[in-house]
Amino acid sequence: MKKQFAFQKHRGPIGPAWLRWVLFAAAALCMGLAVTGAMQWISIGTLPGVLEWARDYPAHLAMTTLLWAVPLCVLGTLTGRLWLAALPVGAAGLLLALVDYFKNAINGTPLELADFGLARQAGNVAGLAGDLTPPEDFWLAAAGLLLCVLVLLLTRRLTALEGAARGRTCLLSLTLAGVLLTGTGTRTVGSWLGVDFYTRMDPAENHSLHGLTLSLWRDAFPQPKTPPEGYDENYMLEVLARIDQLTEAREEPEVRPNILFILSESFYDLTRLPVLQYEGDPLENFHALEAESVSGTFHSHYLGYGTGYLEIPMLYGLNALDLPPGTNICFQDGAVYERFDALAEQFTNSGDYNAEMLHAYDNTLYNRTVTYPLLGFNDLYFSDDIQQIGIDREDGAYGGFYMRDGYFFQGMLERMKA
Template sequence: MKTTLLKIGKAALVVLAALAVGCAAAFSMEWIALGSAQAALDWCAAVPAPFLLTAVFYGSGALLLGLAAGQLWIGALASGTVSAALALVSWFKSVINGAPLTVEDFGLIGQLDQVMGVAGDLTVPDFAWHAIALLAGTVLAAAVAGHWLTMGSGRARFTLATALLALGLCFGAGPGAAPLGNAFSVNTQERIQPAIAYRDYGLTVGLWRDACLLANREPEGYGPEYMDAVAARLDELLGGASAAPVSVRPNVIFILSESFYDMTRLPELKLSADPAENYHRLSREGISGRFFSSYLGYGTGYIEQSIFTGLTGKDLEPGTNICFRPDEEYSLLDSVATPFRKQGYETELLHAYNDSLYNRTVTYPRLGFDRLLFSQEIQSLDLNIQGSPYAGGYYLSDHVFVQALLNRMDAANAEGKPAFLFGVSMENHQPFDPEKFGYKCQIDVSSEILDEEDLAITRVMLEGLTRADQALGELTDALREREEPTVVVFFGDHRPNLFMTDGGTVYSHLGLCEGNDCADWTIDQVADLYSTNYLIWANDAALLKATAGTVRDTGIAAIGPAVLDAADMPRTRYWAMQERLGQDLLINTDLYCVTSDGTPYWNAADADLSDEDRELLELRGAVVYDVYYGKRYCVEKMNQPVGS
C-alpha cells in the first residue's frame, strides 16, 4: 500500500511539474506578445481560463515527450522551444505587418526565407530574451529535479504516453475539442477576427480554435434538389443581370499598386506638393473613390485571390490559406480573368518581384492566365531601361513596370488580340528604411508631431507613393497616344503599416487610432485604415460606365465585377450574383464589412441591408459550401449565364 501511494505521489508530482512547465510557456508567450512581464501577468489574471488551457496544452506536450524520452526536462525543452518560436514568429509578423500569426500563415512556412527577405532586418527584442530566459530556467529546474521526477519503467511510460496521446488527439482535434473549449470559456461557434481572438484567448488557443473548432456548416436540407432550388432562386433575383453584350473589346490593364493610397488623407502632415497629383487629375476624368481592403500592411496575395475568385477568408474554413488550397479549387468557378480568355483576350500576369510567394505559379494559370511574367522575364523584354531596373531594393521600378505593361499590350494587339493584363507593382513595398531611396524625396514633408527620425521613415513612404503616382501618369499619357481603346483599373491593395522608431505607427502618432492592435480600434478607425484608393480610367470616355468624375467607393467584393463591367464581359451566374451583392456590400470579412454608402459595420448581421440582400448572402453561402466543401452539385450551373 505504501509503495502504491508513493508511486501515485511521484506521478502527481510529475504531472504538477509538467503543468508548471506549461504555465511558464503560456506566461512567456504573452510576455513576448505584450512586451512586458507586467502586461503578461495582467492578461493571465484577466483571462485565467485561456491561460490555464494554454498551460495544459504545453504541459501535456512536455509530459508526452518526457514519457517518451524518460526525462521530463527533455519534454520541457521541446515544449518551451515550440512556444517561444511561435510567440517570436507572431511578434515579428506583428512588427512587419501589424497582424499576429494566423493558421493560414503556415501555408507560407516553406517560403519563410523569402518572407523574411522582403521584411528587412529583424532582431529579437530584449524582453523576448527575458521571457526565453524564464523558459530556460524552467527547463534547468526540471533537469535538476530529475531525481524526484522519475517517469517509471519503459513499459509503464509507453502505456501512459499512448493513453496521453489518445486523449490529446481526442480533445485537441477530435470530438472532444469543442467540449474542451467550452469548458475553458472559449467561443466555439462564431468567427472572430484573429487579432481579437488572440487578445481574448492568447496565441495558442486562438490558433487551436481556428484550426480545430470551427468549420463551414452544411446548409439545412442540403442535396441536389436543394442546390437546384438555390440556382432557380438566384435566377429570379438576378433576372437578366448577366446579359452584358460584348460590343467594343477594349484592352484592360488592371494594376495592383503596392500600398498605394492618397497620403493627403493623413492629418498633421505638411506636404510641399501633392504626391497623388496624377491620381487626382485622372479621377476628374474617370471613376474613383475609396477601396476597402481585407488587410493592413500585408496580405497582397490573399487580396489578389479575393478579387479574382470573389472569396474572402470568411468564406473558407478558419485557418485556410486562400493561396494554398487544393489545386483543382482554383478552376472550379470562373474567375474575373476567365471570360477575357474565353473572348479571345491575351491574359497575362506581370509581377515586379520573383515567383516565390503566394503560390502564384500554381494558382494563376488555373485562374485563366495564359502567361506569367516575373522580374527576370520582364527584364528580358525589349524595354528602354536606363541604368538599373531596380528601385528601392530588389523590386523593379514602377517606371520600368509601366514600360512592360505597354510592351505586352502592344504585342497582343499586334497579333490581333486585345489584352487583359494584371500587373502587381512593387517599388513602394516595405521595408521603409530611411536609406531605401538613397535618402531622396521629391516632396518635402514636415510635422509638429513627428520627430526627424520618424519623418525620415515617412519620407520613404512618401517617395514610394509619389513614384507610383508618376508611373500612373506615364501609363495614361502613353495610352492617350494609342488608338486601341484601353481601360485602366488602378488600386492600392492595402496601406503600408508604417512603424515609427518607438514601435507605434504613423497612424497612431497622427491620432488616427489607439495603438497598433486593431482589436482596440473603433469601427470607423478600422474602415479608415483598411481603405486605400482606386481609379477606373479610359482613353475613350465612352468606355466609362459612369459620368467622368464620379466618386464611388468600392472594395474587394465589388472591384472584380467592375472590371468585368468595364469591358462588357458576359457574366456567369456566379459573377452576376457577386456583382449584385457588390452593389450593396463592398466588403464582408471576419473583421468588418462596408455597405455601398460607405458605412462600416462589425458584421453583416448588423449592417443596413435589404431582405433581398440577406437572402442573396444566404444563397451565396450555400453555393460556396457546395463548391468547396460539398458535393459540387451547382458548379456547372454557376459557370453558366443567369437563366440558362
C-alpha cells in the same frame, strides 16, 4: 569509542508512487504555464502586460497551459525524464513565438494558421523584411525557460514514474492528446474551461484575446457553420439561372477597351486623411481617372503584408471568411480554383481578350505560377521577364531592393503596345 558512518548515494525515485505522480502532473502544468508565459512575454513585450492578460483571461491562460502540458506529459512518460521532454516543448514554443514576432515586425499582423502554407518560402518572405533580430524579451524568456528546465532536472527524482504508474500516465496523456486533436474534444474541453471556440474573429483580435497558441488552435478546430435558412442546391441553381438571364440580355459593346487592373500595396489616397490640407490635389491624375470611369472601393478582409492573399480575393471575389479558418487561399488544388469564375476569365473565355500579369517581384511566392493560369491569365511576367523586354532607362531597373515604379510601368506599356 570512535564511530564510523558510511554514506551511500540514493539515485532512485524519492517518495511514494502516488506523491511522485502528483508532483509529475504539477510539474508538467507548471512547465506548460512557463511556456505560455514565455510566449506571451515575447508577443506582448512586457511582463506586466503578460500579467494583465492572464488576469483578464484566466480561462485562456488555463487552456493554453493545458495545450503545452499534455505534450510534456506524453514525452515525459515516453522518455522517463520530464526535464528532457521540457527541452523540445519549450524550444517549440519559443520558435513559434519568434516567428509570430517577426511576422508582426514585417507587416504588423500576427501569425495565422494559413501562414504555414508559406513555410517553404519563409526565406524569401524574410528577405523582403531585411535584417530580423530577435528582441531582448526573447532571450529573457528563453533564459526563464532554461531555469525552469534546470529546476525539473534537479528535482527529477521527485517526479520519476516507474512501472505501471508510468504506463498508465502515458496512456492517459496520449488519450487526452487524442481528445485535444479533435474538433469535438477541443470544444468540449474548452467549454469546461469557458473558452469560446465558436466565434469567428479577425486574426488580430483573436491573437490579442487568446494569445498565439490558442488563436492558432481555435483556427485549427472551428465550429462548423450552419447554412442560412433557404440556402441549398436549388437556391444556387436559381441564382445561376438569373445570372444567365442577365448575361443574355446584355448588349455587346461596339468597342472593346483595354482593361488595366492595378494592385499597389504602397498606394493610398492621401486626401482621405482627416485634418490634412493641401495647396493642390496631390493625386490629380488618379482623381481624374476616378471621375471619368467606373470607380469605387474594394473591401478586403486581409490586412498588412500578404499580397497573394489580396490578389486572389480581388480576382475571385472570395476572402478568408468564405473559407474554413486556416485555409491558405493561395495553395489549393487546381480543382478548387476551377470551381470559381475569376475576373480575368470573364474576358478571356470570350476569345476576344488576352490577359497578362506583370509582377515586380520574382515567381517564388504565393504559388502564382499555378494559380494565375487558372485565373484566366495567358502570360505571366515577373521581374526577370520584365527586364528581358528591352526597356532603356538611365536609372536602371532597381532603386534599392525593389524594382522602380517607372521601370515597371514602362514594361506594362511595352506589353500593351505589343
